[in-house]
Amino acid sequence: MITAARMGAVDRNAEALGVSQKQLMESSGNAVARAVREEASEGDTVTVVAGRGNNGGDALVAARFLDAFDLSVHLLGKPETITTEIARENWAALEAANYPCETVADSADLEVGDPEVIVDAMLGTGISGDLREPEATAAREINASDATVISVDVPSGVDADSGEVPENAVSADRVITFHDGKPGLADLDCEVRVADIGIPGAAERYVGPGDLELGSPAPDAETRVFVIGGGPYTGAPALSAQAALRSGADLSFLACPESIEDVLAGYTEDLIVQAYESERLSTEEVDGLIETATKHDDVVVLGPGLGTAEETLEAARTFLEEFEGPMVVDADALSVVPEVETEATLICTPNRKELAGMGGPELDDLEAGADDIERFAAELGHVVMAKGEADVVSDGERTRISTRGTPGMTVGGTGDTLAGITAAFMKDNDPLNAAAAAAYANGRAAERLDRGGGLLASDLLDEVPEVVWGER
Numbered sequence: 001m002i003t004a005a006r007m008g009a010v011d012r013n014a015e016a017l018g019v020s021q022k023q024l025m026e027s028s029g030n031a032v033a034r035a036v037r038e039e040a041s042e043g044d045t046v047t048v049v050a051g052r053g054n055n056g057g058d059a060l061v062a063a064r065f066l067d068a069f070d071l072s073v074h075l076l077g078k079p080e081t082i083t084t085e086i087a088r089e090n091w092a093a094l095e096a097a098n099y100p101c102e103t104v105a106d107s108a109d110l111e112v113g114d115p116e117v118i119v120d121a122m123l124g125t126g127i128s129g130d131l132r133e134p135e136a137t138a139a140r141e142i143n144a145s146d147a148t149v150i151s152v153d154v155p156s157g158v159d160a161d162s163g164e165v166p167e168n169a170v171s172a173d174r175v176i177t178f179h180d181g182k183p184g185l186a187d188l189d190c191e192v193r194v195a196d197i198g199i200p201g202a203a204e205r206y207v208g209p210g211d212l213e214l215g216s217p218a219p220d221a222e223t224r225v226f227v228i229g230g231g232p233y234t235g236a237p238a239l240s241a242q243a244a245l246r247s248g249a250d251l252s253f254l255a256c257p258e259s260i261e262d263v264l265a266g267y268t269e270d271l272i273v274q275a276y277e278s279e280r281l282s283t284e285e286v287d288g289l290i291e292t293a294t295k296h297d298d299v300v301v302l303g304p305g306l307g308t309a310e311e312t313l314e315a316a317r318t319f320l321e322e323f324e325g326p327m328v329v330d331a332d333a334l335s336v337v338p339e340v341e342t343e344a345t346l347i348c349t350p351n352r353k354e355l356a357g358m359g360g361p362e363l364d365d366l367e368a369g370a371d372d373i374e375r376f377a378a379e380l381g382h383v384v385m386a387k388g389e390a391d392v393v394s395d396g397e398r399t400r401i402s403t404r405g406t407p408g409m410t411v412g413g414t415g416d417t418l419a420g421i422t423a424a425f426m427k428d429n430d431p432l433n434a435a436a437a438a439a440y441a442n443g444r445a446a447e448r449l450d451r452g453g454g455l456l457a458s459d460l461l462d463e464v465p466e467v468v469w470g471e472r
């Protein structure tokens, strides 16, 4: 099963791998034509009703494979209102090749007639809201006919994710859906066939630009990130807090011992440093920190530079047991995660050593061990983003691999920037999508800076916005 949003990410990834949308449309149209040939005999009448998006585009492709039939193609709107280049090109090809196609300006003009087969290609996953005109009237005409109705991807009007069927939706006899089943088709009482359209497996397995679009925050998301780190170290929490701002967080707070408050505040005026008295994170600080984080609905990053003093780990344990919001757990705080029951939504970001330290698999090659990481994430009950030459992200059911990045990323601090990016992406987001997008952004930022060596984690900070917003 695949949601419409994920389908969009996967076909964006396919494009980045060199398999164009137009190639996918050709495969979709061909699959639709195969289904028509199963339902109609040579010379039978076949009517295509096409919308103005790519769903319609699929049927405009299918028309080219239906020469054996008494075909008519109806476009619901003027050709210039077709919303995508590839659908427009397929319409133009039909006109240039003298296919029997007409444009229907007003739904009253739509003559569906009484064909053997109707191809319903008005709307697919791009629908929003109930059917509007002329699709609504066209749907009524289609439903009133005796034809066998074959719907492209989704019966027009049905929501591919929720399965909601508005009363004016097309009721199909058959649905040819592409690449994978759709949650919203599972309960339809008609035959649903999944057609392979040649999307490479890598487009789902490996993180690409589609994952970034899927997992990065909506422009209007108000995200406050609260980094709880520092103690012996100051660079790590500062990098995480700054990376969060560079990835779209509106505010980035940094809770740290007052002994390093000036050092951290000195890094940049963009961070809001909240110092506490103890020398290092300890249990008497935790309640106050949880109250702050909960009150402001923060995404918390727990771990960068915390150190491993027993009282610090005890405090991290308490924080995990009592906080219930979204959290990125990194570095020194990771070792306590397997010991605690928590209501919080965690994304754990261990490197190879920390993964083993958490009771996870001991792996030299994370990519080769992806299945072990998936099993570990299932056991742990949280998203695990195991960082290495390849990053393996899994929530125990879905696993994606990011091979983005450069050898130079072994320099200290790139895990801290990743933690900050992940936090900025996490608000109101599927944690797996957020983590996969963050791994991609961190790696792409390094690739853009790659001079063969000498990368500094702090260099990534300026580059991240270029990746998240500049490469769209």
Ligand SMILES: NC(=O)C1=CN([C@@H]2O[C@H](COP(=O)(O)OP(=O)(O)OC[C@H]3O[C@@H](n4cnc5c(N)ncnc54)[C@H](O)[C@@H]3O)[C@@H](O)[C@H]2O)[C@@H](O)CC1
Pocket: 007, 008, 010, 011, 024, 025, 028, 051, 052, 053, 054, 055, 056, 057, 058, 083, 084, 122, 123, 124, 125, 126, 127, 128, 129, 130, 131, 132, 133, 135, 152, 153, 154, 178, 197
């Ligand atoms: N994502 C993919 O990998 C692929 C998608 N393909 C096709 O592309 C389709 C999605 O195409 P699009 O994103 O262009 O969207 P659609 O073609 O599903 O619909 C978009 C069009 O319908 C209009 N519309 C939206 N809501 C409406 C409503 N309630 N009443 C009336 N009109 C409405 C929009 O203005 C737009 O013109 C899929 O369903 C599938 O058929 C295929 O080409 C294969 C590859």
Ligand SMILES: [K+]
Pocket: 055, 120, 121, 122, 123, 124, 151, 152, 153, 154, 155, 156
């Ligand atoms: K359709």
